[in-house]
Amino acid sequence: MTDNRPARRAVPWLVFDGDCAFCTSSANWIADRLARRGGPNARLVPWQFTDLAGLGTTVERAQREVLWVTPEGEVFGGAAAFARWLRFRGGAYAMSGRLMEAPVLRMLFASVYRLVAQNRHRMPGGSPACALPPAGFDPAKPGTKAL
Numbered sequence: 001m002t003d004n005r006p007a008r009r010a011v012p013w014l015v016f017d018g019d020c021a022f023c024t025s026s027a028n029w030i031a032d033r034l035a036r037r038g039g040p041n042a043r044l045v046p047w048q049f050t051d052l053a054g055l056g057t058t059v060e061r062a063q064r065e066v067l068w069v070t071p072e073g074e075v076f077g078g079a080a081a082f083a084r085w086l087r088f089r090g091g092a093y094a095m096s097g098r099l100m101e102a103p104v105l106r107m108l109f110a111s112v113y114r115l116v117a118q119n120r121h122r123m124p125g126g127s128p129a130c131a132l133p134p135a136g137f138d139p140a141k142p143g144t145k146a147l
Contacts, residue, residue, distance in 0.1 A: 018046020079109035
């Protein structure tokens, strides 16, 4: 009998787009501010350097949003990932994360996250490489539209 659950990790992972300068610098900037003095801290992992299927997610999702993967294998994306990171940090940050998960605020933060994600190539430090792939883009298929 095989177990299809993702392997357990010691700490949560924040999976981000390592090809995007805006995403990389944002993840590192936030990680510096959310670092726990006594640890443990979340591990930052570019999606390009991990087994996404093994984490229970897809390339399409990782291209679209940052992912928070709990040690138990739960995957949260976008604004929900940041809310979970804040909760993991603890203290007043945890309270902020819980507020972000309140129904009305969750919708607001999700909308803001999508707006930023769709325009990340226009953000400070962003470049054309940061743009989200167009609908239907598949680098594995010849003739697919280029970014």
